[in-house]
Amino acid sequence: MSDDAKAMSEWITAVSRELGLEGQVDSEKSVDAVLDLTSDVAHGVSRPAAPVTAFLIGVAAGRAQEPQVAAADYAQKISALAEGWDADTERGVPSNDPDNRG
Numbered sequence: 001m002s003d004d005a006k007a008m009s010e011w012i013t014a015v016s017r018e019l020g021l022e023g024q025v026d027s028e029k030s031v032d033a034v035l036d037l038t039s040d041v042a043h044g045v046s047r048p049a050a051p052v053t054a055f056l057i058g059v060a061a062g063r064a065q066e067p068q069v070a071a072a073d074y075a076q077k078i079s080a081l082a083e084g085w086d087a088d089t090e091r092g093v094p095s096n097d098p099d100n101r102g
Contacts, residue, residue: 008031009027012027012030012031013027024067024068025068026068030071033071033072034054034075036079037053037054037057037075037078037079038050038051038053038054040078040079040083041053041078041079041082043082044082044084044085044086045082045085053078053082057071057074057078058071060074061074
């Protein structure tokens with residue numbers, strides 16, 4: 001395990017403990033999802049939008065009945081939105097339309 005990976009793992013464990021989330025989050029999958037999401041937003045929209053987007057997804061997922069499922073769904077949808085952000089085509093469907101969820 002690299003020094004960065006070890007530091008990340010220790011940090012996620014400490015933050016999860018502080019926030020009372022121990023055992024409620026699959027930290028490896030969550031970290032990968034957040035890093036992928038923030039990379040998509042940073043490159044497709046703007047770098048400062050990346051952490052704010054992750055925060056907004058966390059707030060939205062926290063309000064859902066199944067936060068882990070919602071977080072994964074929201075991250076996938078928002079990554080797709082970010083990847084097409086500067087596209088010349090119209091953005092298409094409203095983001096909260098249940099018929100368009102994957």
